[in-house]
Amino acid sequence: MNQFLVAVALATLLSCNTTNKTTVQTPNGSASSQEGFVRLFDGTTTNGWHSYRKTGAGKAWTAENGILHLDPAIKKASPTEGGDLVTNEE
Numbered sequence: 669m670n671q672f673l674v675a676v677a678l679a680t681l682l683s684c685n686t687t688n689k690t691t692v693q694t695p696n697g698s699a700s701s702q703e704g705f706v707r708l709f710d711g712t713t714t715n716g717w718h719s720y721r722k723t724g725a726g727k728a729w730t731a732e733n734g735i736l737h738l739d740p741a742i743k744k745a746s747p748t749e750g751g752d753l754v755t756n757e758e
Contacts, residue, residue: 719751
């Protein structure tokens with residue numbers, strides 16, 4: 669029984685994949701988008717986005733380093749400036 673547990677533990681350890689894998693991300697502005705997909709975020713602005721049931725993104729929403737970011741301090745000070753962010757595309 670003890671040998672069986674050791675064998676199972678050894679098989680489990682050997683099955684763990686420890687090879688380093690690298691992934692390459694394409695910049696938001698690249699033309700390498702896949703056919704049939706629409707780029708929703710330009711990487712620099714909140715253009716094309718709005719807060720739910722509003723016409724534009726609230727002041728708490730910003731684009732920083734290619735990421736849409738909600739500033740919790742602004743949202744806490746003025747709750748109507750945050751909210752759910754949705755795309756203008758349907």
